[in-house]
Amino acid sequence: MVNLVWLLLLLAGIFTAALSGKIDQVTASALEAAELGIAVAIQLMGVMSLWMGIMHIAEKAGLVQALAKISSPLIRRLFPSLKENSPAFGPIVMNLCANILGLGNAATPFGLKAMQELQKENPVKDTASSAMITFLALNTSCITIVPASIIAVRMKAGSISPTEIIGTTIFATTCAMNAAIIVDYLFRKRHGL
Amino acid sequence: MSVITEVSRWIIPFFLFFVPLYAYWRKVPVYETFVIGAENGFKTAVKIxxxxxxxxxxxxxxxxxxxxxxxxxxxxxxxxxxxxxxxxxxxxxxxxxxxxxxxxxxxxxxxxxxxxxxxxxxxxxxxxxxxxxxxxxxxxxxxxxxxxxxxxxxxxxxxxxxxxxxxxxxxxxxxxxxx
Structure with missing residues (x-):
């Protein structure tokens, strides 16, 4: 499915540009995006090194395991295929906490760490495990208490009350998260673990 | 809302203070451990x-x-x-x-x-x-x-x-x- 979406986006873009006489735009956009990819990766290198380093200290000190242990039974129930003391629970919980607090920079390293742990327990290495899909469903629909970037945009636009959308945002994202959990559960039932 | 904003401001410094301190108390070689983890972070960033x-x-x-x-x-x-x-x-x-x-x-x-x-x-x-x-x-x-x-x-x-x-x-x- 990803192959198809990727191909369709690319081909539809080139096709449209060709028909509307903007074919030069394709070259410029493709090259710019490739450069942007490197820029994002370089920024990530620093942040990822910092957080993975701290995370490793926390691991060696037993803090991650402790977090995994106390992480609510609710979180554990969402991942029936993982063992009760799976080392993946630590980074999963930390990723979700970072997302909730709106710490996007810290969330990515924890999320990628969680994927590495989940991959260790994955029997078929080139295929997504159910636990991974559940984690990504939670991750992409996770609640953020303070959507900082959009509040900044509202401030700049001269809003009387930039933060008034926090309540509606939390409501909408709670709906999305519940939908993600239910839909994921139904798919998992159909496809098996 | 200001409570949550304050938590967001303090959580990272708190984390950076508490984790290495606790680990040192548990006799973890903090600096060397950090470097090993950071290397993994660097490699992951390159891999993506x-x-x-x-x-x-x-x-x-x-x-x-x-x-x-x-x-x-x-x-x-x-x-x-x-x-x-x-x-x-x-x-x-x-x-x-x-x-x-x-x-x-x-x-x-x-x-x-x-x-x-x-x-x-x-x-x-x-x-x-x-x-x-x-x-x-x-x-x-x-x-x-x-x-x-x-x-x-x-x-x-x-x-x-x-x-x-x-x-x-x-x-x-x-x-x-x-x-």
Whole structure:
């Protein structure tokens, strides 16, 4: 499915540009995006090194395991295929906490760490495990208490009350998260673990 | 709300203070341990570069070529036929952009807020939608890519269905609260 979406986006873009006489735009956009990819990766290198380093200290000190242990039974129930003391629970919980607090920079390293742990327990290495899909469903629909970037945009636009959308945002994202959990559960039932 | 803002401000310094201190007390060689972990972080960042570039290039070409606009214009009558208020249709560009690109979606949201005003219905709806979902497509590509997963199974369907629910919930709650 990803192959198809990727191909369709690319081909539809080139096709449209060709028909509307903007074919030069394709070259410029493709090259710019490739450069942007490197820029994002370089920024990530620093942040990822910092957080993975701290995370490793926390691991060696037993803090991650402790977090995994106390992480609510609710979180554990969402991942029936993982063992009760799976080392993946630590980074999963930390990723979700970072997302909730709106710490996007810290969330990515924890999320990628969680994927590495989940991959260790994955029997078929080139295929997504159910636990991974559940984690990504939670991750992409996770609640953020303070959507900082959009509040900044509202401030700049001269809003009387930039933060008034926090309540509606939390409501909408709670709906999305519940939908993600239910839909994921139904798919998992159909496809098996 | 100020409590939450304060927590967000203090949590990282607290983490950086507490974790190494506790680890040192537990006789962990903190600096060497940090370096080993940091190396893994660095390697992971390098490993996701091809996935980042692949996704960014196809999305960027798609958006810059005007193909996104054509789809939006094409889908407009469809939404009207489903009985949607034509005023709400202004949100479609953001709804389509949101799962594809974080910075792109923020750009569209900022433009909507400028165009309609931050305290208008559309401005509040754009703000709510921007804050309530994530870049599903991008996250899947990069996270799966980082561990060498090529078969994503039903992951994209789950993510996009959740995004659709987020959109519907945003429209409903903003109409309800501010309408």
């Amino acid at each position: 570069i091809p996935f980042l570039i692949g996704i960014l290039v196809s999305i960027r070409v798609f958006v810059d070529s005007g193909a996104l606009e054509i789809i939006i214009n094409f889908s407009r009558p469809l939404f009207i036929r489903f009985g949607w208020d034509p005023e709400i249709l202004g949100i479609i560009p953001l709804a389509i952009m949101r799962p594809l690109s974080g910075s792109g979606a923020l750009g569209v949201a900022a433009q909507l807020i400028d165009q309609y005003g931050p305290d208008s219905f559309m401005g509040r709806l754009a703000s709510t939608l921007q804050g309530s979902t994530d870049t599903t497509f991008f996250v899947l590509a990069v996270y799966f890519g980082s561990v060498g997963i090529t078969k994503h199974r039903y992951a994209l369907k789950v993510g996009l269905l959740a995004d659709a629910v987020g959109l519907a919930a945003s429209i409903w709650i903003v109409s309800k609260v501010f309408g």
